[in-house]
Amino acid sequence: IIGISRRAVEELEKFRLCSYTEKSQRYVTLKGDYVIPEELKATGLINEYIDMIKAQNNFYKNLFKKIRDYNLKKSPDLAKNRRTRKLSENLAKEDARYILSMATQTQLGTTINARNLELMMRRFASHNLKEINVLGKKFYRLVKKIAPSIILFYKANDYDQKTYRELQEYAAQHIRISGDQGIRNDDVELVDYSQGGDDKILASILFRVKKIDYSECVRLVKKMSKKEKINFFKKSCQYMELYDVALREFECANLTYSLKVSAACFGQLKRHRVATMTCQGYD
Numbered sequence: 001i002i003g004i005s006r007r008a009v010e011e012l013e014k015f016r017l018c019s020y021t022e023k024s025q026r027y028v029t030l031k032g033d034y035v036i037p038e039e040l041k042a043t044g045l046i047n048e049y050i051d052m053i054k055a056q057n058n059f060y061k062n063l064f065k066k067i068r069d070y071n072l073k074k075s076p077d078l079a080k081n082r083r084t085r086k087l088s089e090n091l092a093k094e095d096a097r098y099i100l101s102m103a104t105q106t107q108l109g110t111t112i113n114a115r116n117l118e119l120m121m122r123r124f125a126s127h128n129l130k131e132i133n134v135l136g137k138k139f140y141r142l143v144k145k146i147a148p149s150i151i152l153f154y155k156a157n158d159y160d161q162k163t164y165r166e167l168q169e170y171a172a173q174h175i176r177i178s179g180d181q182g183i184r185n186d187d188v189e190l191v192d193y194s195q196g197g198d199d200k201i202l203a204s205i206l207f208r209v210k211k212i213d214y215s216e217c218v219r220l221v222k223k224m225s226k227k228e229k230i231n232f233f234k235k236s237c238q239y240m241e242l243y244d245v246a247l248r249e250f251e252c253a254n255l256t257y258s259l260k261v262s263a264a265c266f267g268q269l270k271r272h273r274v275a276t277m278t279c280q281g282y283d
Contacts, residue, residue: 001110001135005035006263007102008131011124016273017116022108025097025267032057033105038130052101059099068092098264102282114150117143122153126160189258197253202232204249 001012006025013020034053040046071088072079078088112120117139124136136154143151194200199221206217224232236247251274261269263282270277 002107003033003035003105004107004135005103005131006100006106006267007129008035008135009106009108010102010266010270011127011129011132012108012110012120012135013270015112015116015120018110018112018120020108020110020271023106025093025100025104025106032060034101034103035105035131037103053103056099056101060096063096063099064089064092067095098262100264102263114147118151118154121151122155122157123160125154125156186258187260190255191258192254192256194253194255198229198233200252201250202229204252205232205236205247208249 004012009022013022032054034057036046036049040049068089068091071091072085075088078084121136121139124132124139127133127136140151140154199218202221202224203214203217206212206221207214210217221229236249240246259269266279269275
């Protein structure tokens with residue numbers, strides 16, 4: 001998939017059971033290619049839009065040079081060989097890309113099974129952005145002859161088109177807030193978590209390794225001392241290397257965060273597909 005906007009990629013990568021390999025904007029010097037939304041073409045604002053994008057792209061190039069030079073000045077050892085100098089440039093690109101717009105073009109490869117492709121095309125057909133609509137139509141044209149009996153429910157529907165919009169209208173009418181109530185300044189807040197999460201994890205591990213009922217595992221863990229629980233956790237992690245992930249049983253405890261992040265930061269967060277993410281629209 002080549003030449004779609006970063007904004008379109010966000011919609012594409014919402015589907016957690018697909019796999020994606022996206023061209024990294026951290027390691028590639030961008031040329032400034034961008035998408036002009038169809039919605040703008042009838043507004044008379046295209047020239048202003050293009051001027052803004054070009055200003056952002058020029059600022060990106062200037063930022064990249066300044067940050068690269070700053071990194072080399074701060075850490076002269078980075079300039080000693082080609083590998084470390086390349087590292088300095090990549091760090092500069094990673095920071096400079098914060099100025100880039102969501103219209104910036106990118107490309108990626110994706111593997112999608114038929115069930116998820118049908119869902120994706122239906123959601124894309126129901127989307128309010130034309131670029132997303134067009135992307136869904138292109139997917140359909142490529143597969144309609146290959147799997148006509150599998151890809152059946154791909155058209156826009158009321159559920160995907162209307163549900164969130166009407167929920168927003170309902171909330172505006174019936175759920176009132178006063179002043180700045182509900183608006184916070186913290187970038188990161190832990191708003192909820194599994195009560196007794198440590199015990200749930202340990203009980204799940206115990207259930208996995210002993211042939212006893214889960215309720216009995218819970219009872220046994222609750223009888224453990226703090227030291228015994230710590231030792232049990234240490235035992236479960238003693239052979240972990242930097243590339244390993246925690247045991248599946250650690251998923252039995254949940255942490256719910258409220259985050260305020262940039263689009264660039266969200267680009268990294270969205271890659272963790274096992275997590276459940278509920279996102280508000282952009283300002």
